[in-house]
Amino acid sequence: MIIPILVFAGALLIAFAATPVARRIAPHLGVMDQPNPRKVHAQPMPLLGGAAIVVASLLTLLLLRDRFEIQQLGSILLGAALMALVGFYDDRWGLHPILKLIAQIAAAIILILSGVKVTALPEEWMNLTITLVWVVGLTNSLNLLDNMDGLSSGVAAVCASFFVVMAALSGQIYVGALAAALLGATLGFLAYNFNPASIFMGDTGSLFLGFILAAIGIKLRFPDNVPFVTWMVPIVVMGIPIFDTTLVFISRLRRGKNPLTTPGKDHVSHRLVGLGLTTREAVMSHYLISGLYGMVAILITQATIIEGYLLGGSAALVSLYGLWFFEFRRKPTPQPAASLPPHHEH
Numbered sequence: 001m002i003i004p005i006l007v008f009a010g011a012l013l014i015a016f017a018a019t020p021v022a023r024r025i026a027p028h029l030g031v032m033d034q035p036n037p038r039k040v041h042a043q044p045m046p047l048l049g050g051a052a053i054v055v056a057s058l059l060t061l062l063l064l065r066d067r068f069e070i071q072q073l074g075s076i077l078l079g080a081a082l083m084a085l086v087g088f089y090d091d092r093w094g095l096h097p098i099l100k101l102i103a104q105i106a107a108a109i110i111l112i113l114s115g116v117k118v119t120a121l122p123e124e125w126m127n128l129t130i131t132l133v134w135v136v137g138l139t140n141s142l143n144l145l146d147n148m149d150g151l152s153s154g155v156a157a158v159c160a161s162f163f164v165v166m167a168a169l170s171g172q173i174y175v176g177a178l179a180a181a182l183l184g185a186t187l188g189f190l191a192y193n194f195n196p197a198s199i200f201m202g203d204t205g206s207l208f209l210g211f212i213l214a215a216i217g218i219k220l221r222f223p224d225n226v227p228f229v230t231w232m233v234p235i236v237v238m239g240i241p242i243f244d245t246t247l248v249f250i251s252r253l254r255r256g257k258n259p260l261t262t263p264g265k266d267h268v269s270h271r272l273v274g275l276g277l278t279t280r281e282a283v284m285s286h287y288l289i290s291g292l293y294g295m296v297a298i299l300i301t302q303a304t305i306i307e308g309y310l311l312g313g314s315a316a317l318v319s320l321y322g323l324w325f326f327e328f329r330r331k332p333t334p335q336p337a338a339s340l341p342p343h344h345e346h
Contacts, residue, residue, distance in 0.1 A: 004164060007184065011181045011182070013188065014060065015185040019189050022199065023049070023199045026199070027044075031048045033202070057181045060181045078110055082106065083211045087206065088202075101136070138211075140245065141238070143210060146201060148279055153193050154286070160182040195283065217238065247268060248267060251327055
């Protein structure tokens with residue numbers, strides 16, 4: 001466990017030191033989130049925090065280059081770097097959603113070509129399809145979740161922490177180190193991003209986080225159990241981003257809107273605030289529920305087939321009830337007329 005601990009500590013310190021630097025550089029690069037009637041902040045906010053996460057993660061992961069499967073580590077870092085660059089371009093100049101989607105597919109293909117892909121299904125085309133859907137979907141989920149101070153970064157930290165534990169339990173020290181790098185980087189950044197935030201991560205960080213978490217989910221193995229049970233583990237761990245994205249897609253499609261390009265205060269966080277929670281309480285609720293998902297996932301790794309499907313089925317039923325409650329029993333917060341990209345809804 002010494003390697004994941006060292007990687008975690010290194011990423012934490014680098015991100016904690018690099019985030020104030022990114023905050024100072026952002027105005028000079030023009031990477032700022034401007035105030036708007038739809039946003040909470042009244043002053044321009046630096047939108048370069050994701051760069052600190054990227055730098056902290058990549059620098060510490062380079063320590064693994066002689067011990068990790070070099071080809072697969074290289075593909076993960078290359079795909080993640082591509083996502084960070086695409087995110088930075090979008091933060092600075094704006095990028096058409098179709099071009100972002102093409103870049104995400106390209107990053108997923110980089111993983112597949114190196115052997116980082118789903119292998120649980122009987123047909124290769126099924127494995128490739130699920131890999132593409134998982135990587136692209138999760139990358140976008142973390143991007144869409146970035147709608148309140150500390151939300152996406154904090155949930156990513158919770159998910160990464162469970163991946164660290166699971167990797168350690170299954171003897172995957174270097175996959176655990178990959179997750180530990182992400183955990184340290186997000187916590188170092190979260191010190192400045194938690195409400196009231198002094199810097200945002202932007203697409204640079206959210207696309208990077210989603211891609212790395214997707215790759216870790218694919219790389220995890222559970223030798224003490226069978227794939228017929230453990231396939232659901234990464235899905236349960238990432239329950240909050242998946243749930244929020246599903247809710248947003250259902251809500252916007254029901255209203256005849258484009259789910260990816262239509263902004264709105266229809267995320268779980270906004271609905272919790274509509275129920276009377278403060279912003280901090282809404283964000284902390286996400287942390288808590290994400291932790292509950294993670295604990296269920298750990299139980300599934302040790303479960304029999306019947307136990308695993310009872311646990312996974314229960315989590316799915318609770319999630320379906322949540323979708324019904326938020327979308328059909330509770331109406332979304334009324335939408336203002338102004339329109340901004342969904343990842344800038346602070």
